[in-house]
Amino acid sequence: MSRLPKPTWLLIVMCSFLLAGVALARPPWAKPPKPHKACVVKTTKKARGLRSRRGALHCTRKPIAGSHAGIAPSQVGAGGSPAPELASTPGTSTPGSNAGKTPPPSDGDSVPPEEGETSPEPPEEGEMLPEEEAEVPSDEEAPPSEEPGAPAGTIAQGEDFAGAPADVLLTSQAGISLASAEACVGISASGEVSEFGGFDSGSEPGEVRLELVPGGSMPAQVRCRGADGEETLDVAAAAPSAGGVLADPIDPANLTKLPFGRRSFWLQPWRSYLDTWPANRLREALGINFNVTPAEADSTARLLASSGFHLARVEINWNQLSYDDPGKFVDEANLRKKLVALREHGLRPLILLNANSGGPAPAKPVTLTTTALAPAGARSVQLDQSSAAAVVPGHTGFAGLSFGGNPDVLITAVDDNGLATLSRPLPAALSAGPHSGSTLLYGPFGPPKLANGNPNPEFQRTLAGWLAYVDTVTDEASSVFGADGYDLEVWNELSFGSQFLDEGNYYSPRRVEGSGSVTKELAHLREGGVSNGVGISDGFASQTPFASGGEVPPGTTALSKHLYRGPQYFPRTATIDGVRPVDALGSSDSTTGSAPFTPKFTPDFASALPEYFLTATQTETLVRDLAPTTNTIYGVPHGRAVGPPGGAPTAVWMTEYNLNTKTLMPVPTGHQDQFIGTLNSAQEERVQAEVVLRSLVAMVAKGLAREYFYAAAHNPGYDLISDRFMNALDANPQSYPGDSLGGDTTTALPRLLAHVEGPGPDGPVRQLRLTSIAQAGNHAVWSGDSSAAHPDLYDRDLLAVFPFQAAPERFVVPVYVMTPNLTTVWDPTAPASSPTRFDLPDERFRITLANLPQSAEAPQVSAYDPMRDEATPARLVSRQGDRAVFEVAATDYPRLLTIDYGS
Numbered sequence: 001m002s003r004l005p006k007p008t009w010l011l012i013v014m015c016s017f018l019l020a021g022v023a024l025a026r027p028p029w030a031k032p033p034k035p036h037k038a039c040v041v042k043t044t045k046k047a048r049g050l051r052s053r054r055g056a057l058h059c060t061r062k063p064i065a066g067s068h069a070g071i072a073p074s075q076v077g078a079g080g081s082p083a084p085e086l087a088s089t090p091g092t093s094t095p096g097s098n099a100g101k102t103p104p105p106s107d108g109d110s111v112p113p114e115e116g117e118t119s120p121e122p123p124e125e126g127e128m129l130p131e132e133e134a135e136v137p138s139d140e141e142a143p144p145s146e147e148p149g150a151p152a153g154t155i156a157q158g159e160d161f162a163g164a165p166a167d168v169l170l171t172s173q174a175g176i177s178l179a180s181a182e183a184c185v186g187i188s189a190s191g192e193v194s195e196f197g198g199f200d201s202g203s204e205p206g207e208v209r210l211e212l213v214p215g216g217s218m219p220a221q222v223r224c225r226g227a228d229g230e231e232t233l234d235v236a237a238a239a240p241s242a243g244g245v246l247a248d249p250i251d252p253a254n255l256t257k258l259p260f261g262r263r264s265f266w267l268q269p270w271r272s273y274l275d276t277w278p279a280n281r282l283r284e285a286l287g288i289n290f291n292v293t294p295a296e297a298d299s300t301a302r303l304l305a306s307s308g309f310h311l312a313r314v315e316i317n318w319n320q321l322s323y324d325d326p327g328k329f330v331d332e333a334n335l336r337k338k339l340v341a342l343r344e345h346g347l348r349p350l351i352l353l354n355a356n357s358g359g360p361a362p363a364k365p366v367t368l369t370t371t372a373l374a375p376a377g378a379r380s381v382q383l384d385q386s387s388a389a390a391v392v393p394g395h396t397g398f399a400g401l402s403f404g405g406n407p408d409v410l411i412t413a414v415d416d417n418g419l420a421t422l423s424r425p426l427p428a429a430l431s432a433g434p435h436s437g438s439t440l441l442y443g444p445f446g447p448p449k450l451a452n453g454n455p456n457p458e459f460q461r462t463l464a465g466w467l468a469y470v471d472t473v474t475d476e477a478s479s480v481f482g483a484d485g486y487d488l489e490v491w492n493e494l495s496f497g498s499q500f501l502d503e504g505n506y507y508s509p510r511r512v513e514g515s516g517s518v519t520k521e522l523a524h525l526r527e528g529g530v531s532n533g534v535g536i537s538d539g540f541a542s543q544t545p546f547a548s549g550g551e552v553p554p555g556t557t558a559l560s561k562h563l564y565r566g567p568q569y570f571p572r573t574a575t576i577d578g579v580r581p582v583d584a585l586g587s588s589d590s591t592t593g594s595a596p597f598t599p600k601f602t603p604d605f606a607s608a609l610p611e612y613f614l615t616a617t618q619t620e621t622l623v624r625d626l627a628p629t630t631n632t633i634y635g636v637p638h639g640r641a642v643g644p645p646g647g648a649p650t651a652v653w654m655t656e657y658n659l660n661t662k663t664l665m666p667v668p669t670g671h672q673d674q675f676i677g678t679l680n681s682a683q684e685e686r687v688q689a690e691v692v693l694r695s696l697v698a699m700v701a702k703g704l705a706r707e708y709f710y711a712a713a714h715n716p717g718y719d720l721i722s723d724r725f726m727n728a729l730d731a732n733p734q735s736y737p738g739d740s741l742g743g744d745t746t747t748a749l750p751r752l753l754a755h756v757e758g759p760g761p762d763g764p765v766r767q768l769r770l771t772s773i774a775q776a777g778n779h780a781v782w783s784g785d786s787s788a789a790h791p792d793l794y795d796r797d798l799l800a801v802f803p804f805q806a807a808p809e810r811f812v813v814p815v816y817v818m819t820p821n822l823t824t825v826w827d828p829t830a831p832a833s834s835p836t837r838f839d840l841p842d843e844r845f846r847i848t849l850a851n852l853p854q855s856a857e858a859p860q861v862s863a864y865d866p867m868r869d870e871a872t873p874a875r876l877v878s879r880q881g882d883r884a885v886f887e888v889a890a891t892d893y894p895r896l897l898t899i900d901y902g903s
Helices: 006-015 045-049 280-285 294-306 332-344 385-390 457-481 518-523 669-674 681-701 723-731 744-756
Strands: 038-041 057-060 156-161 164-170 185-187 193-195 198-201 208-211 221-226 229-234 243-246 262-264 286-289 311-317 348-354 363-370 380-382 396-398 409-414 419-422 433-440 487-490 536-538 558-562 568-570 580-582 605-607 631-633 636-638 651-657 706-709 769-776 780-782 799-801 804-807 810-817 843-850 860-865 874-880 883-890 895-900
Touching (some): 198 874, 332 457, 348 651, 363 385, 363 396, 681 706, 681 799, 744 810, 810 883
Parallel strands (some): 286 706, 348 487, 536 558
Antiparallel strands (some): 380 419, 810 895
8 A cells, every 4th residue: 555645644533533423535545335335425515626635525325316226237137227329420439538528627636616616725734624525415315416327426327238237437526537547447346356448438528437348247336546546436336228138149059959950030040150251252252143235234344343343144055056056156246245344344254054945055946837736635746848847856846835945845756747756745735837946956964874874875965065065165255354264153043944954854754764963964064174263163052952062073163052032921921841940949849749840939020131041030041051160961061161072162152142122012901010112213222232232241251252143134123233324324325324323232332342341361360259249228120929938039139240351450340230121111200202211220239349459559440331321330338358349330231340450
C-alpha cells in the first residue's frame, strides 16, 4: 500500500469519534465494501462542489431503487438494463473514444461552482468535514439521481445486454474521466481483481462505460483512480433487459445429429463449423449463366465484369456441330463472338458439354409424311416414298411424340413399300400427313458392355462421336482463351433433357441388355488429353445428393450442383414421408415409430430463402458435401476432404442457382398469414439483389468454390440484369447503355466486393472463431410451443457471421439475419410499391470473435450496407487477449463489419 499523507491520517482519527450509526465517507485506502452496499452522492450544492473530494461519497446498506441487491449477475435471468443504443452517427469507433462527448473533470480538476456560488474551501488539517456532507441518507430518503441512465443516486450501475452482464456505467458523480477509466478494475465478491475490456463514453456528459471483457462476469465493485487517488465503488445490480445469448453458435452437433434421413426446423447444419476465407475467394467464385445473343454479348460481358463477375457459363451443345462435317460448328462466327466478348472483359468461361434430347447430337431435319392414320400403340407407320428414302434406320425418327425429344420415336427399319417399323409403340394416334423429325449422326447411348461382358459396338460408336465433339470444343476454346484459360462441365441435369443417355427411352423393349455406367464413361475427359489447367466439373451430380467426390473419375475438379427450391408454407405444405424429424434437442420428433413420420410439432412460417439447402428443412442439405469433416450417405463418404482414390479432394461448384421472384407472389386470401410476394419490377429487382448477395456470401463462406447465377437475362423472374439495360441495348446494339441501367444486383455486388477485397493474408488464413451471439430483444422468426424440444427460433439463432481475411491485419465479416422468407413485409406502413418494405428493421447484436490479432492498439471498426451504400452502426465493445466483442446493427441481407488492426 502506498504511504498516505499526514492530513488523511488526522482525518481518520477525528472521524472515529463520531456517534454510532453515522457513516463515514469512505477513504481511498478502505477495504472493499460488502457487495450489498450501494454508493451514492449527496446532492446538496456544497456536496456537489466537493465532488472531486471523497467527503461527498457515502454508502448505505439499503439497496438503491432499481437494483437487484442480493442477486448475482448470473441470476438476473434474461434481464438487465437496456443496453445503450449504437452511435447515431455511423462510422468507426474504438473503446476509449470520446468524440462528441463532454468530458468529465480530469484527475486533479474540481467541479466549477454553480452560478452565484463560491468554491468551498477544503478543510484544514485535522478539520472535520461539515456535518451536512457527512450525513448518511436515511432508509426513507435516497438522494435523487442526476443521471437518466441510472437509478437515483447511483454512481456505478451494472448494465446487461441481452440478459448477460455487459458493462458498468459510471455516472458523472464518480468524477472519472475517460482517460483515467483505463486504470479502473473490477472486484468480485470474493475480492478477485479483473481488468475491463474496453472504455467508452456514456449517453450523458461525464458518463463512462467500463465494458466487461468478453464473457466476463459483473463485478461487485469497481476501483478507479480519481482526482485524489483510488476510489472503490459498489456496483448496483443491472435491471432486467430483453434478449438472449446464443452461447454455442458453432456446434458440430448441428450436423452430426442429422445423419442422412433426418431433418429439422431447429438444427442448422451451416452452424456446424466456421471458416475464415481469403477475401478474394468471393470474387473468384462469382459467376453467371451467359445466356445472351451474340449481338448482346459484348455489352453484357462489359456490364458483368464491371459488376464483379469473374466467371461465365456458356453451353455448347453437341448438336451445334455440323451433321455433314462434325469437326466444324454450324455457326462458328456467332459462337466465337460470344467467347471473344468473355475474353475481352476478363470472364473465364465454363463451357457446358451437353446432349439435350431436344437436339442431342449433330443432326439434319427431315419431314416424315405418313399416308394413313396410325392408332395409339401402333408399332409401324406408312410413309410416302420420299420420306422412306430419307430414313437412316436407328437414327431417323419423329419429334415430339413421346418425351418431347427431337427425335423421340425412332424408325428401326423401312421395307420396300414404305412401311416403317418404330422403336416403341406410339403413345397416341398419329394422323396422316407431314410430321417433323430429324436424323441423328449418332444413336442414343446403350449400355457400355453387352450381357456377355464384351464392349457394346453401338455404345462405342456414339462415345467416339462424343469424344470427337469434346476435342472440337476444346480446340475452339483454346484458340480464344489459351490452353488453360477455360473450364468444362460435363452434362447439365439428369432430370432435364437427358433421355439420350439411355436408349431405353427410345426403345421399348430395350434393344440390348448390358452393364456399365454411361455417365462415368462420358466424364473421363483427362484420358482424352484435356489439360490439367482446365477444370472439369461433373454435371451428372447436379441434382442428386448421392454423388460423392470419392466416386468421380480421376482428374475431376468439382461436383456440379443445381439446387432450386421455391416457396413453401408450413405446416400446410409440409412433407410427411420416410424422413424422420428431429427436434431442437437432437432427438427424434415423430408421433409414429415407423414411416411416414409425422412431426410432433411443425412451426407456422413461410419459406423462401436462397440458403435453403444450407438448412435442414430437407435431409438433402448441401452442407454434407461442403463440411470440413467427412460424413456418410449410405456408407459413401461425403465432405470437403473427399476425393477419388489417389486424387485431390473434389470441390463443389453451383453451376446454376437462383430464386424465381416471379413465383414469390401473394397466395390466396385464405392464407394471408403465409404471404409471400413481390408486386412490381422494382421490388423484384431488390429481392433479386438480396438473393444474390445472401447466396454468394453464405455459400462461399460455407465452402462452395464457385457459384454461377442463373441467369444474365431473358428469363423473367431470374434475370440479374434489368430489362432497362437489355431493352436499351437491343434498341441500339452499337451503344453501351451504361452501368447505371444494370439494376440493383449489378449495383450492389461491386459495392460488396470492393469493401471485401484486399491482398489477403501473408501466409495461412487466420481462422477466427465465433463464440457467442447476443441479441437485444427477442424477435423470433417463428414461435414454438414453449417446450425445450420446440422452442421459439430467435433471430440470434439465424444470425450469419461469415469472416473473410482481406489483409494480414484486416478482416471483413458479412453479418445478417438468415430470415426464412425474403418477402416478409416488415414495414406495412410503407407504400405497397416500396422496394424496401421487405427489409428487416435494424436489430442490435453483439458477437464475440476469438483468435483475433493481439495488438496494443484497438482495431478500427466500421460497417457498411452495400444495398443502401451507407455506413451503418458498429463498434468494438471490449477485448481481451485474442477475443473481442463487437456490436452491430443487422438486417436480413449482408452488411460488412470491418475489423482493421493495421489502420
